[in-house]
Each structure stands twice: as C-alpha cells, then as structure tokens.
Amino acid sequence: MPLPTAVTSLLGVSHPILLAPMGGAAGGALAAAVSAGGGFGLVGGGRESGEWAARELEIVRTSTQAPWGIGFLTFATDASTVERALKFGPTAVMLSFGDPRPLAPVVRDSPAHLIVQVTDLDEARAALAVGADLIVAQGTESGGHGGTRGTLPFVPAVIDLVTPTPVLAAGGVGDGRGLAAALALGAAGVLIGTRFLACLESLAQPAVVKAILEGGAEDTERNRVLDIARRAPWPSRYTARTMRNAFTDHWRGREEELAQSPAVLDGFAEAAERGDMDVVPVWAGESMDLFDQLESATDVVGAIARQAEEALDCIDRRSPGPSGVKG
Secondary structure, three states: OOOOOHHHHHHOOOOOEEEOOOOOOOOHHHHHHHHHOOOEEEEEEEOOOHHHHHHHHHHHHHHOOOOEEEEEEHHHOOHHHHHHHHOOOOOEEEEEOOOOOOOHHHHHOOOOEEEEEEOOHHHHHHHHHOOOOEEEEEOOOOOEEEOOOOHHHHHHHHHHHHOOOOEEEEOOOOOHHHHHHHHHHOOOEEEEOHHHHOEOOOOOOHHHHHHHHHOOHHHEEEEOHHHHHOOOOOOOOOEEEEEOOHHHHHHOOOHHHHHOOHHHHHHHHHHHHOOOOOOOOOEOOHHHHHOOOOEOHHHHHHHHHHHHHHHHHHHHHHOEOOOOOEO
8 A cells, every 4th residue: 555645646656656766776776676566766866977967867767657856965066967967857867975066956947856965964954945845864874975963863863954845864774664664753664775775676785685694784884984994985974884804804904004005095996896795885874784585676665655654553453542542
C-alpha cells in the first residue's frame, strides 16, 4: 500500500523513500529501479564527468516512466552542469554540501523541484532562503560525507525551523522501522544511501558491496584520511563515514603528515586503481547492521514500505484512544 505524505504528493511517487545520489554508485539503473519500486531515484552527479552523467541520465530517462531526479555536490558544480542535466527532464534536482545560492536559481527557473540537503541549522536556514521545495536533514550516522548532528534530534529541529517546507530524514535509515521512526518525528520521508549501495543495480565495485553486506556499523568511522589520500577537494567541515581499512588505521591522526607525502598519495592512487581493499574507500553508514542480502532496489523499496506500515500499525495499536483507554 502507498504511504502518502507531502513528499509523495510533491514528487508524484507512492512511497516517501528517496535514493541518495551517491556519486559513482547511484547511476541510471539504480535510480530507475528505486523509482520502479514506487520510490524516487536520484542519479549521483557528484564530481563525475559530463559524459558519465549524460550516459546515466539517458539510462534512467529511457528505463522508467516514473519520476526521478539528479543530485549534485554544490561546492563542485557550476550552473552550466545543472542546466545540461535539466535538459533530460528530471522531476527534481538535489543540492548538497555548500552554498546553494549560485545554483538554486537555475533549478527554480525550471520545472524541476529543488531539494537541498543540510547538516546543521544554518544550512537549513540557507535552504529555506533559496526556496527549497524539500529539505533533507542529514545526520552523522550516514555513510559518506556529512556533519556532526545525530539524526534523531536533528530532524525535528530542522522541521521546527522550516515548517511548512517538508523535510526528509537521512542518516542511519536502512529499513522500514527507520522510515516509520522518521515519520513519527514529523519527517515526510527518508533519503537512503547505504542500503541501496548494496543492491544489484548499484555501480559500486563487487568487493565494496561484499564488504558492506558482511560488515557492521562498528566497522565504520568518520575521518578525512581518505579524502586527503584521494586529493579530493572536499571542504574540511564535511568528514566522511567509511569502513576502516589498513590505510585509515595507519594514517589516523596523521592527516597533516599524509597531506605532505606525495609519494604516499601516488601509491594510494595506484593501489585504489587496482581495487586494493586495503585502501579503497567504502562509503557506508550505520545502517549496515540492518541487512545482509543482495537484492534489487525495486524489491528493497517495497520491503521498506511494507515494514514501515507494519511498524506504524503496531504503534497505532499501542496508542491510547480519545478516552485514554488503549484500543
């Protein structure tokens, strides 16, 4: 059964479940599979090449009649890149990590809805100021890059600040119980990354998917080691949650030394190109404990929606009626 919220109405989908636009992993096939399941798939624009984005956007556009979108790293994207993506007809464009003001007008002047992801209340105010149609409150439990706020207290704080603009919860959500909890907090849905990263349609390397399915939340940590090693120009305020590996264990707490070691950085690049899992980043969040099977993202959306319904029904049965008597 559909789970109607302000988000399902806004985006024209059955379930308030959105795919996080994970760069390099959330391609057209994964976005289409999420949308086919009644959720909303977002291709990860990230810092990928224009050719990559065009190929993946064409895949999603031709693979599903359902609504879909694309997400960009705000600090690493220019207006012309967003304009090219808009030509493919996305229902929504998501901006994350950085000042949305330079790019928001490009989206606002198109038929697409504007989604802005935030990691603190100042960013939430900025999202509201640029006219975001939907705001994602991302907690630190999320995989990949993010901030320091915990999802549980952060989501309602953002809701209180930006109402009536609908809010999605992100960070640590990997099943229907997390969706039900987000709805109970007042969110209009969830944005999910790690669970979809380990799906059949994901573009993640098989070894990365295997590590996620076999690992757990205690295997992850937030760090800047791998960004420094990759020479990735991420703003220092956004650390990344990854699975620990031999490289992070060796360089943890020695980030400045690492940044000044070009030979080490060159060696890292070579090892990563070979797929050496002692160095390859596995961007994964704390929801890893909640699943261990490789499935289609279409099926995962349906399973999350069904479990959320069951959880909400259970809560409803426990709730006191108007007279104060449970019924």
